[in-house]
Amino acid sequence: MSDGIDLTELRQGFREVLSAEAGPERVRRHVHEGGAFDRDLAGTIAGLGWSALGVAEADGGLGLGLPALAVLYEELGRGPACLPLMTTLLVIDALKDAPDSVRGRWLPPLMSGDLFAALALDVGLSAGERVTGRAVHVLHGDAAGLFLLSATDGRHLLVPREAAGLTVLPTALVDRTRGAASLDLSDTPVLPVPVDGAALRRHTALALACDSVGGADAILEKTVEYLKIRTQFGQPIGGFQALKHRTANHKLRLESARALVDLAVRGDGDGQRVLALAHLARAHAVEAYVTIADDAVQLHGGIGFTWEHECHHYLKRAWLNRALFGGEDVALDAAAALLTEDVA
Amino acid sequence: MQDWNALSDEAFRAAARQFIETHCPAHIRRGEEHVRWEQSQGWYKAMAAHGWLAPGWPVEHGGMGLKQAKHLIYLEEWARAGISRVMEQGVLNVGPVLLAHGTPEQVAHYLPRIVSAEHLWCQGFSEPGAGSDLAALRTEARIDGDEFIINGHKIWTSGAVDANHIFVLARTDKNVRKQAGISFILVDMRQPGVTVKPIVTINGDAEFAEVFLDDVRAPVANLVGGLNNGWKVAQSLLGFERVWAGSPHMGRQAMDRLVRVARLAGRDRDPVTLDRIAQLQIDLADNAEMYERLAQEIRAGHSFGFEVSTLKIVATETYARITELTQEIAAERGGLGGEVPFDEGTADLLRDYLTARAPMIYGGTVQIHRNILAKRVLGLPG
Numbered sequence: 189m190s191d192g193i194d195l196t197e198l199r200q201g202f203r204e205v206l207s208a209e210a211g212p213e214r215v216r217r218h219v220h221e222g223g224a225f226d227r228d229l230a231g232t233i234a235g236l237g238w239s240a241l242g243v244a245e246a247d248g249g250l251g252l253g254l255p256a257l258a259v260l261y262e263e264l265g266r267g268p269a270c271l272p273l274m275t276t277l278l279v280i281d282a283l284k285d286a287p288d289s290v291r292g293r294w295l296p297p298l299m300s301g302d303l304f305a306a307l308a309l310d311v312g313l314s315a316g317e318r319v320t321g322r323a324v325h326v327l328h329g330d331a332a333g334l335f336l337l338s339a340t341d342g343r344h345l346l347v348p349r350e351a352a353g354l355t356v357l358p359t360a361l362v363d364r365t366r367g368a369a370s371l372d373l374s375d376t377p378v379l380p381v382p383v384d385g386a387a388l389r390r391h392t393a394l395a396l397a398c399d400s401v402g403g404a405d406a407i408l409e410k411t412v413e414y415l416k417i418r419t420q421f422g423q424p425i426g427g428f429q430a431l432k433h434r435t436a437n438h439k440l441r442l443e444s445a446r447a448l449v450d451l452a453v454r455g456d457g458d459g460q461r462v463l464a465l466a467h468l469a470r471a472h473a474v475e476a477y478v479t480i481a482d483d484a485v486q487l488h489g490g491i492g493f494t495w496e497h498e499c500h501h502y503l504k505r506a507w508l509n510r511a512l513f514g515g516e517d518v519a520l521d522a523a524a525a526l527l528t529e530d531v532a
Numbered sequence: 533m534q535d536w537n538a539l540s541d542e543a544f545r546a547a548a549r550q551f552i553e554t555h556c557p558a559h560i561r562r563g564e565e566h567v568r569w570e571q572s573q574g575w576y577k578a579m580a581a582h583g584w585l586a587p588g589w590p591v592e593h594g595g596m597g598l599k600q601a602k603h604l605i606y607l608e609e610w611a612r613a614g615i616s617r618v619m620e621q622g623v624l625n626v627g628p629v630l631l632a633h634g635t636p637e638q639v640a641h642y643l644p645r646i647v648s649a650e651h652l653w654c655q656g657f658s659e660p661g662a663g664s665d666l667a668a669l670r671t672e673a674r675i676d677g678d679e680f681i682i683n684g685h686k687i688w689t690s691g692a693v694d695a696n697h698i699f700v701l702a703r704t705d706k707n708v709r710k711q712a713g714i715s716f717i718l719v720d721m722r723q724p725g726v727t728v729k730p731i732v733t734i735n736g737d738a739e740f741a742e743v744f745l746d747d748v749r750a751p752v753a754n755l756v757g758g759l760n761n762g763w764k765v766a767q768s769l770l771g772f773e774r775v776w777a778g779s780p781h782m783g784r785q786a787m788d789r790l791v792r793v794a795r796l797a798g799r800d801r802d803p804v805t806l807d808r809i810a811q812l813q814i815d816l817a818d819n820a821e822m823y824e825r826l827a828q829e830i831r832a833g834h835s836f837g838f839e840v841s842t843l844k845i846v847a848t849e850t851y852a853r854i855t856e857l858t859q860e861i862a863a864e865r866g867g868l869g870g871e872v873p874f875d876e877g878t879a880d881l882l883r884d885y886l887t888a889r890a891p892m893i894y895g896g897t898v899q900i901h902r903n904i905l906a907k908r909v910l911g912l913p914g
Contacts, residue, residue, distance in 0.1 A: 325864055360869040362882050368867075420665035430899060482856075485734070485889050489663055489897060490688050493733055493890055500734035500886075507859065507882075511867030518863075 193252055195259050202263035205233065210267050212498050215365065218270050219501060224358075224367030225331040226270035234301025238273065242281050247295050254394065257281075258453045261395045265402030268365045268505050272304040272328035274395050279305035279336045282344070282388045286381045290346070294334060306332035308371065309392065309513050313339045318353075318375045327512055329369030330358040337371075337378070344383035351376050363508035365501055386463050389522075390455070392513055393466040397449045400470075400477035400509050404442050407502040411435070411484045418489075431487065438480045445469075445476040464526035467519040474516060477506040534583075537599050544602055548609040551584050561614040563785050565887065566739035569694035572618035573649065580647050586623045593627070593639070594647040601831035604775070611781030619691055622646035622653040625769050626699060629716070633757035633765050642718070656686040656700035656719070656743055657766065663688075664900050666701075667710045667763065671745060673702035673717055675752060680717055682748045688894065692728045692741035696721050700745070701762050708760070716762035718754040719745075735886045775826060775836065777895055778843025780819040782888070786854040787816055789884060790861075796874035799861045808857055815850045822846060838908035841901040848891040848898060855888040 209232050218226050242257050243249020250256075257277055264273055280298050283291060297303035306329045313321035323329075323337060335347045335354075347354060353376035359368040412435060415426030425431055452469035455462040481503040485492040492499040510516050536544055555578040560567050579585035580594070587603045589595020598606065627646060630638050645651040662669040671684020682702055692698070698719050705713030721728075725746040730738035757765035790809060791800075799805040822843055829836055859866045859881050871878040892898045906912045 325867060362867050362869045419661070420663065420668070422665075425664075430902070482889075486892055486897070489893055490658070490740075493893060495732035495734055495736060503734070504882075507885075508867040510860070511862075511864050515863035515866065516860075 193256055195255060198256060199259045199263060202238075202260055203266070205236065206263060206267050206269055209233070210269055215268065215270060215501060216496070216498060219364040220495075223364030224270065224361075225272055225328075229269070230271055230301060230304075233271070237299075239276055239280065239301055240299040242277060243295060243299055244284065247291055249295075249299060254391070254453055254455070257391075258394060258398045258449075261398035262402035262405075265399035265505075266406040268403055268406075268501055270365045272306070272331040272367070274399065275307045275328045275332070276303075276305045278307050278388065278391055278395060279334065281391055282307075282336055282383045283381065285384065290379070290381055294346070298334070303333045304328060304331045305334040305336060306369075307336050307338070307388075307392070309338045309389065311337045311339050313337065313341070313343075313345070313373065315341065318377050319345065319373055320353075320375055321373050323371040323373075325359055325368050325511075326371055327368050328366065329356060329371060330367035332369075335371060336381075336383070338383070338385060338388065342385065344381050344385070344388075345378035346381050347371075347373070347376060347378050351378070353377075361504075361508055362511075363501075363504040365505055366508065386459055390463045390466040393463075393470040393519060394449070394453055396509050396512060397445075397452065397466070397470040397473040400473035400506065401442070401446050401449050403502050403505055403509075404445070404473070404477040404480045407481050407484045407499065408435075408438050408442055410498070411438075411480075411487050414488055434483070434487070438483065441476040441479060445473040448472050460526050460529065464523040467523035467526075471516050471519050471523070474506065474510045477502075478510055481506040536596050537602060539602075541602070541605060545605050545609060548584075548606050549612075551582065552609055552613045552615070555579070555582065555584075556613060556615055560616050560618060562616045563614045563782075565616050566690070566737055567616040567618060569619055569652065569691075572616070575615075576618055576649055580649065585647060586627060589623070589627050589643070590631070593631075593643045595627070601827070604779075604827050604830065607776050608779070608781065611779070611785070614785065617690075619652050619694060621655050621691060621695070621699075622651060622697075625655060626653050626697075626718075629699075629756060629765060629769055632768060633716075635753075637753070638718070638756065651697050652691070652695045653697045653699065654689050654692045654695035654743075656689060656698045656745075658688045659685055660687050664897055666766075667714065669701055669703060669714065671700060671702045672706075673700075673704050673715060673750075675704075678752050680750045680752060680754070682717065682719065682745045682750060684745050686743040686745070688731070688740050689728075689743050690740055692743050693730055693738065698726075698743060699756070701766055704762075705760050711763040713760055714762040714766075715759055716756040716765040717750050718756060719748060719750045723748060725749075733886075734889075735883055774840045774844060774895070775823075775830065777891070778819075778826070778840060778847045779823045780816055780847060780850070782851040782891065783816045783819055783847060783854055786851050786858070786884060786888065787813065789879065790854050790858045792877075793858050793874075793879050793881065794861055796877055796879060797862055797865065805861050812850070812854050812857060815846075815853070819843075819846045819850050838904050841896075841904045841909070844896070845898050845901050845905070848888075852888045852892060855885040859885045 210229050240249040241252050245251040276298060306326050308323035308326045311323045313319040333349045337345045353374040355372040357370045359370055361368050415431060416424050418425050449469045452465040485499050488499055491497050556575055560572050560575050586595035587598045587606045591597040627643055630642055659669050673680040673682045698721055700717050700719055701714050702717055703713050704715040725748040727744040729742045731740040732738050794800045826836055862881050865872045869882055871880050907914050
């Protein structure tokens with residue numbers, strides 16, 4: 189239980205919608221047709237209030253906390269969902285300390301699903317009310333109508349897509365279930381907003397960690413099902429001990445990642461340690477995801493190497509998760525710095 | 533006619549290198565990538581015209597008559613130049629199998645047509661239900677007068693889209709041990725009942741295909757090595773090719789790209805990255821040494837056995853791990869598709885990584901090779 193909501197029921201609700209509206213066939217077709225943002229699916233889920241999950245009740249949202257959002261990130265990863273929701277939820281959460289005027293202007297369209305948002309961390313920008321600079325590989329930047337830029341000088345800036353001097357260039361990604369873009373800002377007017385930078389970083393790391401746990405869980409489950417039905421040498425190949433142990437090891441990887449992610453989502457303790465834990469959870473979960481999705485191809489044999497099969501959707505999503513927001517090394521470096529600070 | 537075997541290894545290597553540099557166009561030097569016939573036929577025909585097409589075949593059939601040691605050198609030079617595989621089934625498998633098991637009529641009919649590129653071959657072994665367990669294949673051939681009538685479904689057939697002939701393993705006796713009821717049959721694909729459906733890989737390439745055979749006909753004279761003897765004929769194909777599959781050539785090319793990406797990504801002074809590159813260099817050196825030892829055995833005229841499975845495992849897994857590190861050290865850029873821009877150049881990271889998944893699956897998965905190793909080399913039960 190969290191915030192009075194039964195998380196198991198919540199999870200079931202997400203899963204039912206995504207398996208009915210965004211099952212493997214739909215994802216395959218979508219990816220085949222060029223991928224990234226599934227606008228039809230976005231339309232379908234717009235009325236379900238998913239974007240409003242973390243918004244305060246006073247602002248018209250459901251007022252649920254991180255544990256509920258974590259469930260949603262995980263289920264989006266399981267899909268895998270071709271939706272720009274992760275960054276939208278991150279930006280919505282980051283705006284909770286923004287003035288009434290900002291919340292009143294941006295939260296309603298973000299909550300209703302009419303607008304999606306993207307987020308870029310550590311962007312080098314010029315000073316002043318109009319900025320110049322560049323943000324690359326911005327997740328869901330292709331679909332977003334609003335950008336939150338966390339600048340290297342500590343400022344957090346809101347930029348609507350139609351802002352003067354802003355050019356959005358879609359980026360080709362490894363992963364075809366999501367999109368990204370580069371942003372070029374040239375003397376672009378920006379709106380500074382107060383954002384808790386550490387909380388935003390923590391939330392970002394946890395969102396990636398949960399997406400990874402969900403994806404790893406889904407592809408492991410599908411792989412296990414395949415090992416039960418694929419027959420060679422007169423028996424299901426899942427009966428061969430070498431493959432049983434291999435799959436059991438993947439389950440160990442997954443559950444150990446899940447445990448760390450759960451701990452990091454609960455986030456007890458001082459802010460610094462909690463942030464470090466989120467970075468570690470992200471690195472651990474992504475590592476498990478890449479390892480499991482990579483081996484899923486091998487365990488499926490030839491069929492796992494085909495475009496038609498869904499193995500590659502997960503494998504490519506896993507690699508993108510590893511690369512996002514500075515990449516895994518940045519997460520590990522940050523965690524190491526935070527954890528060794530009180531030792532030194 | 534040149535006696536290539538009379539040359540020293542160094543002189544032969546120099547001659548091979550010169551031939552390649554003179555005749556091999558840049559657009560088919562794409563390493564492990566698959567190249568379609570329309571792009572590769574110029575190179576194929578150039579090799580044929582200059583007598584460099586069929587290194588292992590006897591000279592009287594248009595080959596080079598190379599001993600295996602020299603043949604390996606030629607393959608090494610192909611790899612060094614990054615030459616892609618180009619419709620090699622005829623030269624690699626059909627020629628040798630007919631010379632070993634075929635009738636004089638088959639040899640006289642088929643070998644010249646491989647050299648002239650009139651016949652382009654593909655290999656019809658694997659089936660949807662018969663991959664690792666190849667002997668479980670269900671494609672059937674029944675005899676009707678002086679013809680076979682063949683029905684079945686082959687899969688993972690490289691080059692089927694361009695080929696006009698296929699050699700198939702088909703069941704000709706269902707009432708015996710599964711290996712004992714299989715025949716090896718040469719089939720002309722230019723007839724009704726043959727349907728080729730490309731399979732797109734996770735790289736987006738149409739490298740493989742499914743081949744559907746519906747009441748397809750082949751003369752009984754196209755049987756190779758006798759009725760129900762196909763398993764033994766097929767086994768004889770898998771010898772020399774496996775030595776090459778265990779060579780470090782794929783790993784070496786991947787290592788060059790890893791070092792290049794480390795430089796491009798500015799990671800070439802990072803001690804953690806350097807340690808990991810060094811570890812892979814050691815694995816690659818191991819692979820090279822194991823391969824070299826086997827090559828020496830071959831040069832000395834000794835036969836080789838199932839130890840070749842060790843090489844296949846080491847070579848393909850080392851290659852795969854090198855591409856994993858390349859993708860990983862690209863950091864943020866590891867999430868980008870296509871030609872990824874760095875400050876001083878570009879690299880297609882994902883393609884290399886994905887391409888390297890395949891050799892652990894085709895030609896016997898690394899799991900099957902571990903079974904062979906455990907049973908045939910270590911003598912474990914099973």
